[in-house]
Amino acid sequence: MVNASRIVSFLPSATEMVCALGLGDRLLGVTHECDYPPEIAGKTVVVRNVLPIETMSQPEIDSAVTQRLRDGLSLYRVDETLMREIAPDLILTQELCQVCAPSGNEVSQLLKVLPSQPQILWLTPKSLEQIFDNLRDLGEATGRSHIAENLIAEGRARLEKIEAAARAAPSRPRVFCMEWMDPVYCCGHWVPEMVRIAGGIDGLGREGTDSVRIPWQDVLQWKPEVLIVMPCGFGLEKAADQARMLASYPGWADLPAVGDGRVYAVDANAYFARPGPRVVEGTELLAHLLHPGLFEWKGPPGAFRKLG
Structure with a gap:
């Protein structure tokens, strides 16, 4: 299919x-977590969390997620009524992480009810190159291959420039x-490569594998x-707030990073956790x-914060 x-x-x-x-005008349904770029504000939300993670602590989230996965239950709820109304000709999903988004089981169920x-298009990257491959696949599925190739070339050039300067x-x-x-x-997948x-x-x-x-x-x-x-799943403010617990960990003060004042919270959602175009900025x-x-960091000041 071309020109979905x-x-x-x-x-x-x-x-x-x-x-x-x-292709923002062709995007008719998104998840509750889709918050970038600003142009998607107001798009129809077709996927929501099952768990009220906004009100849960980190241990509670970890425990609840582990239990649901152990029981074979999904962490997401897909609105089948809205999906029937939209009648999509292209669905973008993944099989990388059941915690990150709807995966195989949910999609199989959904296909039974669509008209x-x-x-x-399964986007399941484990490396930076595979993220670029996903962008290429999406370009081919939507008739935008030339734009995809330009974005890939630009991203690779920026990464090569970083790598050369870091030497x-x-x-x-x-x-x-x-x-x-x-x-x-x-960390796992593409993040150690970014480092x-x-x-x-x-x-x-x-x-190249799971965290x-x-x-x-x-x-x-x-x-x-x-x-x-x-x-994973946190922006800067929540990451910095949660990081305060680390001071109580045994031996924390003895870590070289703590002693040298080199502990940072970052906007994981924007630059690290999501395998999209902004991983290049995350590497920068x-x-x-x-x-x-x-x-020099030329991006938004809200990308990171020094802690302690």
Whole structure:
């Protein structure tokens, strides 16, 4: 299918890609988490959380999510009535993470009630290159391949520029990107790659695969020189607020990053957690935090905050 004209996105990252390709007018349904770019305000919301995570603590969220997944239950509710009305010809979803968005089971159920069968584009990247591949696939499905290729070329050029400049750094600091605080999760998928390009080493991250729960003792043993708090699904304010709990963790004050004042909260939703176009800016942000003498941050001031 080319020139899909009735698009529904089950992913904030896919929503960003659709708009980057100049197709915001074709986007007829989004999720409750889709908040960028501003032009999508007022779009019909067809997917919502089952859990009231806005009022839950980190341990409560972790426990409830784990239990629902163990029971084979979804974390999302798709509005089938709205989906029938929209009658999409293209649905953008994923199989990467059941916590991040509706995945296979929900989509299978949905297809049974739609008046016509849409094309399903599965966006399941585990690396920066695969994020670019997703953008290319979306361009092909919507007749915007030339725009997609231009965006990919620009993104690659920016990443290559960061990587080349980072080679001039006198050292590569030990980094820990914390994707959840209670319990502690390391980063995964494309984030360790972003750190590497930006001139750091996250020895606890899992490049190309899932982030996982790790013992706090592992962080103490790694002795990160830069610690970046990027809880999945959080913007800057919530990340910075939740990060206050870290001061009570045993050995916190002894970490080099804490002693040197190099602990930061970041807007994870904008720059790290969503596999969309802004991961390039996220890599630029990491480069600034790791090597501020080499890299200037030219993005929004609300992208990060120094903690402590």
